[in-house]
Amino acid sequence: MAGKLPGGSNTKLYGYNYLPGRGIGEGVRYINEEEAEWVRRIFKWYAEEELSLTKVANRLNSLGVINPSGNNRWARTTIYGILKQPAYIGQDLQVPDSTPLIIAKELFDSVQLMLRSRKQLSPRRMKREYLLRGHISCAQCGRHYIGQARVMGSKVYQYYFCLRAYNGDTPPKCHNRNWRVEELDTLVWAEVEKVLTNPELVFAELQKRTEESQGDMWVKELERVQRLIKNRKAQKERTYKAFYLTGDEETFKHDIATVEQDIKRLGAEASD
Incomplete structure (x- = not known):
C-alpha cells in the first residue's frame, strides 16, 4: 500500500520509503517492511511489556538495530517521537490519507494514553x-x-x-x-x-506450573516433528518429479533413501 505526497523535507519517515514523482503531489510513500517491523515491536514492547522509553531504546541498542539517523544508538527521545507519530495509523497531518498504516489505531490510542499517564506520574x-x-x-x-x-x-x-x-x-x-x-x-x-x-501452597503451585510447562513443551515438540514430516513428504514428491524430468536413477535412489529414512526417524520421534 502507498500514498501520494508532495516533495519536501518531511517525506522520509522511519518505517517507510519515499519514491519522488514527476510532479508535485505525485511522490509515493510505501512501507519499508524491515523498518516497519521494528516500529511494530516498539509499540508492542511499550504497550504490552510496559517497557519504559529508555528500556525500549536499550533493547534496540543491544540488538544492534539501525536507528532513523543511520546509526545503532537509539535514544528515548527517538522512541518517544515514533510512539507519537500519527502517520503510523495513516493520519498524516500535512496530507490526509497519504500514508499506509503500520499500527492499528486501537494500539496507537492505548500507547498515547500510557504516555500521558506516565508523564503525569513521572x-x-x-x-x-x-x-x-x-x-x-x-x-x-x-x-x-x-x-x-x-x-x-x-x-x-x-x-x-x-x-x-x-x-x-x-x-x-x-x-x-x-x-x-x-x-x-x-x-x-x-x-x-x-x-x-504456607509452603505447601507454594510447592503445589510450582509443581502445577512445572507440569503445565512440560506439557506445553511436549506439544510444541510434537508440532515441530509433524512439520518436519510434512516437509520431508513434500521433498519426496519433488524427488519423484525430478527423476521423471531428468532420469537420473542414481541420484533418485540416494535422495529417496535419505528422505524415507528421515520420515521413519521422525515418525518414531512423534510416537514416543
Whole structure:
C-alpha cells in the first residue's frame, strides 16, 4: 500500500520509503517492511511489556538495530517521537490519507494514553507507588490495568484503571470496574502473605506450573516433528518429479533413501 505526497523535507519517515514523482503531489510513500517491523515491536514492547522509553531504546541498542539517523544508538527521545507519530495509523497531518498504516489505531490510542499517564506520574511531577502496575490484567477484555491519580478537591486518589475502560475513545469500551489502589493492594498483599506462610501452597503451585510447562513443551515438540514430516513428504514428491524430468536413477535412489529414512526417524520421534 502507498500514498501520494508532495516533495519536501518531511517525506522520509522511519518505517517507510519515499519514491519522488514527476510532479508535485505525485511522490509515493510505501512501507519499508524491515523498518516497519521494528516500529511494530516498539509499540508492542511499550504497550504490552510496559517497557519504559529508555528500556525500549536499550533493547534496540543491544540488538544492534539501525536507528532513523543511520546509526545503532537509539535514544528515548527517538522512541518517544515514533510512539507519537500519527502517520503510523495513516493520519498524516500535512496530507490526509497519504500514508499506509503500520499500527492499528486501537494500539496507537492505548500507547498515547500510557504516555500521558506516565508523564503525569513521572517522579519529576509526583511520587506515587503503584505496586501492581504491569502485573494485573482485565478479566473482561484482557487489557492491562494502569495506575492513575485523580484530584477531587484538595485530595488525591489513586486508582487502577482498565486501559480499554479508561480510554473511552477506542471502541469497544470495557465496562470493568476501577479499583482504589489501597483497596486492591491490600487484597493482593493478603493473598501473598497467605502463600508465604504456607509452603505447601507454594510447592503445589510450582509443581502445577512445572507440569503445565512440560506439557506445553511436549506439544510444541510434537508440532515441530509433524512439520518436519510434512516437509520431508513434500521433498519426496519433488524427488519423484525430478527423476521423471531428468532420469537420473542414481541420484533418485540416494535422495529417496535419505528422505524415507528421515520420515521413519521422525515418525518414531512423534510416537514416543
